[in-house]
Amino acid sequence: MQAVFDGHNDVLLRLWENRNKGEDPVKEFIEGTTQGHIDLPRSRKGGLAGGLCAIYIPNPATGETIFDEPDSNGHYDTPLAAPLDRTYSFDIASEFIDIAYKLERAGGWKICRTGQDIDNAIADGDFAAVLHMEGCEALDKDLKALELFYQAGLRSLGPVWSRHNIFGHGVPFSYPMSPDTAPGLTDAGKELIKACNSLGILIDLSHITEKGFWDVAKLSNQPLIASHSNAHALTPVARNLTDKQLDAIAESNGLVGLNYVTTMLRADGQVNTATPMSDMVRHIDYLVKKVGIDGVALGSDYDGGPIPEGITDAAGTQNLVQALREAGYGEDDLAKICRENWLRVLRSAWHEHH
Incomplete structure (x- = not known):
C-alpha cells in the first residue's frame, strides 16, 4: 500500500456542520461515520495518511450553490x-x-507544522493534518490576524475561494469556461503573498483567476502550487x-x-459519480506529461464534492493508486505522486532544507 498525503479536503467543514446540529466531531472522526468521505477508520483502511485540511467559510445565509443545473x-x-x-x-x-485541536487532544490526528512533523506522524500511524485556509475572508487587509x-x-x-474578497478574485464553477474571468490580486493580496513568502506559508492557486495566478507567479519566491485542480x-x-x-508550474x-x-x-x-477511474488516470497522465513526475500529486477534495463511485470515500484511496499501477506507473513514481512531491513543496514553502 502506498501511503497517501493528500493536498486538499473539507473534513473540518463536515465536522463543523454536524457539530452545529448537535453531533460530537471528535467521536464522528475517531469512531467513524457513514457520512462524507473522511474519518479515521476509513483513512486507515485506504492508506490516507494525512493532508491539507481546509478552513473554509460557508455563506451564512444561503449555503452555496456550487453547480447550477446545466442547459x-x-x-x-x-x-x-x-x-x-x-x-x-x-x-x-x-x-x-x-x-482541529479538540481532535488532536483526543488522539484523532496530529497537527503538523513541518515536514518532520508529517514524517513522524506517518511513521507513528497518526493522521498528519496541515491547517489550510481556503479563501482568506477571516484575515484583515493589514494582515494583523495572520x-x-x-x-x-x-x-x-x-x-481566494471561488468568490471575490479583499485580496483577489475567484473563478466561478462554470463549464465550458476559461479561468480568465476577472481581475487578479488586489494591493492587499500582493501584500498577503509577500507575507506568506516571508513567514513560510504555502500559497495555493486553486480557485484563483488566471490573472491572479500570474500575479502570484510574478511576486512569489515559492514553487507554484494548485492543490486541487x-x-x-x-x-x-x-x-x-x-x-x-x-x-x-513545471518551471x-x-x-x-x-x-x-x-x-x-x-x-x-x-456532476455524475458514475465517472470511470480512467478519467482520473487520463488527467494524471496529461499532468505528468506537462509538469513532470515530480510535479504531480493528489488533491482529492474529499468532503468537498461528488467523487467517482470507484473510490466512494477515503477507504477507496488505494483504488486510484491501483489504477495508476495498472496504467504503468512504478512504485517509485507512485511514491512521488502519493506523498513525496507534496512533502518536497511543503518543505520548500516552509523554508526547510531536507
Missing part, C-alpha cells in the same frame, strides 16, 4: 458566491481551529489549469494535485 448542451454558468463579512469569517475560522493563525498552525492558504485541456471548467499555467518546480470531484474530471464537466 440542454450540458453547459452551466454558476454565479459567484457573495463576499463575506470579516467578523463572521473570523469567528467561523476560530471554530474550525477549535475542532500571525495569530500562523501560531495556531496555519501553514497553507489560498488567497486538473487539466483545462481535458475538462474545460473555469477551475482547471490551462497548458500555459501548467508550464509555469517553478511546483505541483498540481489531482481533484477527484467529477465536474473537474469528466470531459462533459457534469
Whole structure:
C-alpha cells in the first residue's frame, strides 16, 4: 500500500456542520461515520495518511450553490458566491481551529507544522493534518490576524475561494469556461503573498483567476502550487489549469494535485459519480506529461464534492493508486505522486532544507 498525503479536503467543514446540529466531531472522526468521505477508520483502511485540511467559510445565509443545473448542451454558468463579512469569517475560522485541536487532544490526528512533523506522524500511524485556509475572508487587509493563525498552525492558504474578497478574485464553477474571468490580486493580496513568502506559508492557486495566478507567479519566491485542480485541456471548467499555467508550474518546480470531484474530471464537466477511474488516470497522465513526475500529486477534495463511485470515500484511496499501477506507473513514481512531491513543496514553502 502506498501511503497517501493528500493536498486538499473539507473534513473540518463536515465536522463543523454536524457539530452545529448537535453531533460530537471528535467521536464522528475517531469512531467513524457513514457520512462524507473522511474519518479515521476509513483513512486507515485506504492508506490516507494525512493532508491539507481546509478552513473554509460557508455563506451564512444561503449555503452555496456550487453547480447550477446545466442547459440542454450540458453547459452551466454558476454565479459567484457573495463576499463575506470579516467578523463572521473570523469567528467561523476560530471554530474550525477549535475542532482541529479538540481532535488532536483526543488522539484523532496530529497537527503538523513541518515536514518532520508529517514524517513522524506517518511513521507513528497518526493522521498528519496541515491547517489550510481556503479563501482568506477571516484575515484583515493589514494582515494583523495572520500571525495569530500562523501560531495556531496555519501553514497553507489560498488567497481566494471561488468568490471575490479583499485580496483577489475567484473563478466561478462554470463549464465550458476559461479561468480568465476577472481581475487578479488586489494591493492587499500582493501584500498577503509577500507575507506568506516571508513567514513560510504555502500559497495555493486553486480557485484563483488566471490573472491572479500570474500575479502570484510574478511576486512569489515559492514553487507554484494548485492543490486541487486538473487539466483545462481535458475538462474545460473555469477551475482547471490551462497548458500555459501548467508550464509555469513545471518551471517553478511546483505541483498540481489531482481533484477527484467529477465536474473537474469528466470531459462533459457534469456532476455524475458514475465517472470511470480512467478519467482520473487520463488527467494524471496529461499532468505528468506537462509538469513532470515530480510535479504531480493528489488533491482529492474529499468532503468537498461528488467523487467517482470507484473510490466512494477515503477507504477507496488505494483504488486510484491501483489504477495508476495498472496504467504503468512504478512504485517509485507512485511514491512521488502519493506523498513525496507534496512533502518536497511543503518543505520548500516552509523554508526547510531536507
